[in-house]
Amino acid sequence: MVSNQHYSMGVMHSALSLLFCVQFGLSFSVAGHENTCDANGSVYYVGEWYFLESDHCTQCECTTEGSSCARTECTSLPAACIHVSHYPTDCCPRCEKIGCEYRGVVYELGQNFQPNECEQCTCDSDGIARCLVADCAPPPCINPIYTKGKCCPECPEGPNCYVDSTRSQVIPGHEPLWVDSCTKCRCHDSGDAGYWEGNRLATCSRVRNCTPGETSQKN
Numbered sequence: 001m002v003s004n005q006h007y008s009m010g011v012m013h014s015a016l017s018l019l020f021c022v023q024f025g026l027s028f029s030v031a032g033h034e035n036t037c038d039a040n041g042s043v044y045y046v047g048e049w050y051f052l053e054s055d056h057c058t059q060c061e062c063t064t065e066g067s068s069c070a071r072t073e074c075t076s077l078p079a080a081c082i083h084v085s086h087y088p089t090d091c092c093p094r095c096e097k098i099g100c101e102y103r104g105v106v107y108e109l110g111q112n113f114q115p116n117e118c119e120q121c122t123c124d125s126d127g128i129a130r131c132l133v134a135d136c137a138p139p140p141c142i143n144p145i146y147t148k149g150k151c152c153p154e155c156p157e158g159p160n161c162y163v164d165s166t167r168s169q170v171i172p173g174h175e176p177l178w179v180d181s182c183t184k185c186r187c188h189d190s191g192d193a194g195y196w197e198g199n200r201l202a203t204c205s206r207v208r209n210c211t212p213g214e215t216s217q218k219n
Helices: 002-023
Strands: 036-039 042-045 049-052 055-063 066-071 081-085 094-102 105-108 119-123 129-133 160-162 170-172 183-186 203-206
Touching: 036 055, 036 066, 094 119, 094 129, 105 119
Parallel strands: none
Antiparallel strands: 036 042, 049 055, 055 066, 081 094, 094 105, 119 129, 160 170, 183 203
8 A cells, every 4th residue: 555655656746847847948858868959049849840040941840869950942033033032031032023034134024025126026924035027028229228226128229230240330220221332231120030039130131243332223
């Protein structure tokens, strides 16, 4: 009977000691294992999870072997992210707004833009810039000019071409023209077979048995 009383008192004493430790946050060990973890100036019990205050990317679990931690690796933000936020309590930065990056410039979703005179582009909802490029035909002259704000070259003096491959003489491109007393030339136009707009050499015909400088019948 006395033995049972001593046993009951021993159990009660152990329970009171455990309650005392829990109430006052004291760490204790059982069979050599830690039952609390100290971090962030606080005490965590086995099974509790917490983030390190010094590094919000590192999350730890308090185990009987001590703190077991793992660090979260942040994924790369989209290349066309145009608004990035990094909150103090967050591990990784947030992309708040997506746009399109085109030739080093970022545009908002749905935005229409013209990077140069020959391109018309739109920033689509998937973050990709899609563009239409003007297809300019070869100019019908040998001296085209590019005007600011316009994509395709223009011929300020109208259509013209070279008389021959020496490119020493230029004639207008409207009507056939006698370039000497024996030779009549005209610039190519769309009525010619095998016409190519880029061909800036004239088509010429010579009067038979004619010597340049002699008087000939011109028709």
